[in-house]
Amino acid sequence: MFKKYISKLESIIGLAQSLLTEKQFIFLASVLVGISSAIAVIVLKSFAHWVFIFATNINKILKLSFINSILPIAGLLLTVFVIKRLLGGTIEKGTSQILYAVAKKASIIPRKQMYAHIVTSSLTVGLGGSAGLESPIVVTGAAFGSNFAQNYKLNYKDRTLLIGCGVAAGIGAAFNAPIAGVLFAIEFLLVDVSISAFTPIMIAAATGALVSVITLDETILLKVQQQKEFDYHNIPFYVLLGVVTGFISVYYTRNFQRTEHFFSHLRLSPYKKALLGASILAVLIFIFPTLFGEGYESIRTLADNNAGELLENTLFSSFQNNKWVILLFVGATMMMKVFATSITLGSGGNGGNFAPSLFMGSYVGYVFAKTFNLTGLTHLPISNFTMIGMAGILSGLFHAPLTAIFLIAEITGGYSLMLPLMIVASISFAISKTFEKHSMDVKSLVQKGHAFTNNKDTNVLATLNTNSIIHTDFLTLSPDENLEKLVDLISHSNQSVFAVVDKEKHLLGVIHFNDIREIIFNKYRVKYTLVKDIMTPPADVIYPFHSMEVVMNKFEKTKRTFLPVIKDEKYFGFISKSEALEAYRAKLKSMTIE
Numbered sequence: 001m002f003k004k005y006i007s008k009l010e011s012i013i014g015l016a017q018s019l020l021t022e023k024q025f026i027f028l029a030s031v032l033v034g035i036s037s038a039i040a041v042i043v044l045k046s047f048a049h050w051v052f053i054f055a056t057n058i059n060k061i062l063k064l065s066f067i068n069s070i071l072p073i074a075g076l077l078l079t080v081f082v083i084k085r086l087l088g089g090t091i092e093k094g095t096s097q098i099l100y101a102v103a104k105k106a107s108i109i110p111r112k113q114m115y116a117h118i119v120t121s122s123l124t125v126g127l128g129g130s131a132g133l134e135s136p137i138v139v140t141g142a143a144f145g146s147n148f149a150q151n152y153k154l155n156y157k158d159r160t161l162l163i164g165c166g167v168a169a170g171i172g173a174a175f176n177a178p179i180a181g182v183l184f185a186i187e188f189l190l191v192d193v194s195i196s197a198f199t200p201i202m203i204a205a206a207t208g209a210l211v212s213v214i215t216l217d218e219t220i221l222l223k224v225q226q227q228k229e230f231d232y233h234n235i236p237f238y239v240l241l242g243v244v245t246g247f248i249s250v251y252y253t254r255n256f257q258r259t260e261h262f263f264s265h266l267r268l269s270p271y272k273k274a275l276l277g278a279s280i281l282a283v284l285i286f287i288f289p290t291l292f293g294e295g296y297e298s299i300r301t302l303a304d305n306n307a308g309e310l311l312e313n314t315l316f317s318s319f320q321n322n323k324w325v326i327l328l329f330v331g332a333t334m335m336m337k338v339f340a341t342s343i344t345l346g347s348g349g350n351g352g353n354f355a356p357s358l359f360m361g362s363y364v365g366y367v368f369a370k371t372f373n374l375t376g377l378t379h380l381p382i383s384n385f386t387m388i389g390m391a392g393i394l395s396g397l398f399h400a401p402l403t404a405i406f407l408i409a410e411i412t413g414g415y416s417l418m419l420p421l422m423i424v425a426s427i428s429f430a431i432s433k434t435f436e437k438h439s440m441d442v443k444s445l446v447q448k449g450h451a452f453t454n455n456k457d458t459n460v461l462a463t464l465n466t467n468s469i470i471h472t473d474f475l476t477l478s479p480d481e482n483l484e485k486l487v488d489l490i491s492h493s494n495q496s497v498f499a500v501v502d503k504e505k506h507l508l509g510v511i512h513f514n515d516i517r518e519i520i521f522n523k524y525r526v527k528y529t530l531v532k533d534i535m536t537p538p539a540d541v542i543y544p545f546h547s548m549e550v551v552m553n554k555f556e557k558t559k560r561t562f563l564p565v566i567k568d569e570k571y572f573g574f575i576s577k578s579e580a581l582e583a584y585r586a587k588l589k590s591m592t593i594e
Contacts, residue, residue, distance in 0.1 A: 010151070017152055026158060029148055030165045030200035034207030036148075037141035037169035040118055041208070042215050044133045045174070048126040048293060049220045068128060068292045069282035072344070075127025076278040079120045080270045080348045087116050093350055095135050096441040098142045098163060098189060107159035108150060113143035117350060124349035128292045130281060130340035134174050135352020141166030141208075161197055164190045168201045169208030171407075176213045176221050180407035181205035187400040188441075222296045222358070222411055224303045228381040230417055237380060241368050242392055242424040246431025248364055249396025253436050256342040256353070257443070263346030270348055277347020284340050288333045289314055291340040295359040299390075302330070302366040305382040327370050334363035353440060357397045358390045365389020387412055388424050395425035396432035399439035464548040464583055470565050472573035476501050479508055479532035486511065486531060487520055497562040499571050500535045507564055507571040509535030541566045542575055551580060 013032070017025050051071070083091050092113070101109045117136035125131050145162030154162070164185040172181030182198070182205045190197070212221070266273055285291050290298040290310055301309050307330055308320040319325035341356045369385035372378050387408055395404035404425045409415050438446050475489050476499045489495065496513040509532070516534055519525050539558035542551055542565045554563060555577045565572040 014152065025152075026161065026200050027203060029145075029152075029154075029158075029162055030204040031207050033141070033145045033148055033162055033165045034169035034172075034204035035211055036144040037137070037166050037204070038173040038208040038211035038215070040140040040144075041137055041170065041173040041212050043118055044122050044126070044137060045216060045220050047122045048133060049217075051126045051128070051293070068289050069286045072128035072130075072281050072285060072292070073275070073278040075123050075125075075129050076274045076281075076344070076347060076349045077271065078127070079123045079129075079350055080274045082120055082123065083348070083350075084270060087112065087120075091116050091120060091350065092139075093135075093345065094352065094441060094444065095138050095188070096444045098139060098167065099441065100445060101142075101146070102160055102163065102189065106156050107146055107163055109143045109146035109163070111143070111147055113139055114147060115140075117143075120350035124344065125293055125351045128285065129344040129349045129351055130285070130291045130293070130295070130337070130356070131344045131349060131351025132294055132353060132355025132358075133351065134171065134354035136350060137170040137174050138167050138352075138354075141168075141170035160190070161200060164197075164201050165204035168205040171403075172205035173208035173212035174221075175407060175411060176209050176223070177407050177410035178202070178205040178209040180403055180410055181208065183406055184400060184403040187403055188398070222299065224300055224383070224387060224412055228384055230384070230420055231381070232419075234378075234380060234420070235423070237368075237372070237378070237385075238388065238420040238423045239427060241365065241385065241389060242427025243431060244368060245361065245364055245389060245392025245424060246396050246428040248360070249393055249428060249432040250435045252338045252357070252360060252393070252397060253432075253440055253443070255338045256440070259339060259342035260346040263343070274348040277343045277349075281340060281343050281347075284336055284343075287315060288329075288336055288340075290333055291337060294355040295337075296355070299359060299362040299386070302362050303383045303386045307366065307370075323370075323374055327367060327374065330363055330370075331367045334360055334367060337363070353397060354394075357394045361390035361393030362386045363389070364393060384417060384420070388417060388420050391421050392424040392428040396428040397440050399429060399433060399442075401425040401429045464580075464587055466542070466546055466548055466551055466575070467544050469579050469583055470544065470573045470575055474499065474574050476571065477511065477531045477535075478502075479530070479535065481531050483516075483520060483526040483529050483531065483534070486516075487526055490520070497574060499564055499574070500531055501571045505570040507538065507541070507566060508532070510538045510564060511535050512560075512562070538564050543567070544572070548580065548584075551575060552584075555580065 013028075016028060020028065083089065098109070101107055117140050121131075121133055121136035125133050142163045143166070145164070145166035146159055149159035149162045167189055168178075168181040168185035170181070171184045172178040182201050185201055185205075190201075263273060263277060266276075268276065298310055301307065307326045310333075311317050311320045311326065311329060316325060316329055337356055337360045341351075341353065345351055365385040365388055366382060368389065369380040369382050372380050373382070391404040391408040394407065395401040398404075405418070405421045408421055409418060436443065474495060474497070475493055477486060477489070479500050479502070486498065489498065490513065498511045499507055500509040500511060501507055511531065511534060515536070519529065519534060539560050540554045540563055542554060542563050544565065544567055551563075561577045562574050564574055
């Protein structure tokens with residue numbers, strides 16, 4: 001019955017495609033992708049919220065604080081079971097796969113990504129794994145966009161655009177923040193987009209946010225009412241907060257990767273690895289219960305300056321009225337969040353770092369402001385610093401300052417904190433960028449040799465294949481031949497560069513026509529000059545495994561128009577700079593979304 005309805009809907013959409021113009025159909029597609037992404041948000045957020053309420057009520061009624069530790073164990077084991085039994089044994093985690101699909105796979109995302117992340121992340125995070133749902137939501141939205149485009153045979157540009165629509169709709173729906181959704185799609189994915197392409201992205205983000213806010217209970221979404229107006233006297237403290245969040249972003253990035261690396265190299269079966277990770281996570285959650293799940297409830301608690309409530313039903317409940325113990329508890333929780341998240345994901349769970357970055361940022365902001373207040377040096381607004389700290393960590397981890405600024409502005413329901421948001425997000429981004437060249441998502445690609453950055457040229461070059469522009473049919477010379485042979489080759493070919501090789505094809509030197517122009521027009525010198533007398537060492541050489549970025553850097557450094565290629569230590573061919581540039585221009589044109 002369900003398949004029948006799907007088939008009928010696809011027929012209607014196919015009919016619409018035949019009746020609408022290309023641009024009108026993209027607008028329709030952006031609405032449908034936005035609705036699909038919003039449905040994924042509704043399913044994930046609702047499930048996670050219900051489990052959190054269940055666990056909280058069990059704790060309050062039965063005083064069983066250990067229930068929060070048991071659920072994540074079940075969640076991680078169930079996630080591994082689903083991946084092994086239902087998803088072919090593997091699943092691509094993290095938003096970096098979207099970047100890779102756009103750069104290397106013509107924006108084609110496998111169909112199973114439309115449901116795989118909904119199922120696995122709901123089990124992991126919904127049952128208390130200390131990670132976020134936004135990354136799975138974004139991947140799911142991107143998969144909806146890609147597969148919709150594939151189903152209706154849209155081209156690469158439109159596939160990429162609809163992936164961006166899915167990303168924007170996912171963030172827009174998850175936070176009821178359409179502007180942040182649009183900006184995240186631009187900063188994260190669409191590095192080169194024209195103004196006209198904004199329209200479908202905005203439609204998708206607005207659609208996702210609208211469906212989400214109509215359907216979901218307000219308590220499920222992260223919303224915090226701003227309590228105090230911006231005071232310009234606090235600017236020095238916001239500058240300092242930007243510095244602090246920048247360094248903590250670096251702390252988070254490096255420790256997350258170390259922990260994930262540790263688990264990835266454990267020689268254990270998936271179930272044993274999940275059980276080990278879940279056991280460690282269970283201990284952490286037993287000591288620091290707010291590490292359970294996404295942790296958005298505790299963000300609201302901190303913003304309301306009710307941090308004492310976080311100690312309820314914990315080992316430290318007797319210290320609920322001790323301000324310094326509360327501060328230490330919040331600070332320790334903040335520092336342990338990165339390990340809770342990396343253990344959750346590294347041991348087999350599925351989720352992302354978006355929610356943990358907001359969680360950690362709110363804790364940083366609270367600890368920062370509360371410390372100054374308790375020392376009596378000044379009186380800072382706790383709620384403001386809690387919110388703005390979120391922007392600092394989000395900007396530092398994802399290198400997306402605009403997304404961070406507008407997301408927090410939309411979460412708080414106003415823009416009066418825009419100036420401190422800009423200060424903190426920009427400073428944090430600058431510091432994080434200094435120590436970590438790439439954001440967390442991009443860094444994982446770079447480590448695998450798949451560079452995809454905010455640098456448009458690097459992204460385009462990363463998609464080009466060096467082997468495709470190597471010419472192996474260039475005529476060669478022997479070092480002991482005289483220049484009459486060279487003149488003969490020049491007169492009967494279009495070559496302007498020649499490789500000089502020995503009998504085993506080892507490259508001995510290179511001759512550029514422009515360098516010997518005066519010699520070859522002198523008949524005497526042509527007759528009595530040997531090739532080896534005028535050849536020069538190659539300015540540089542290229543290997544087939546070199547990336548196009550490396551190739552272009554070599555051309556720029558040597559100022560040559562041709563460079564020889566070496567394969568298996570022997571001369572293989574030449575690469576032309578003009579042909580490399582032409583390949584770059586063609587790829588750039590195909591990747592530009594208009």
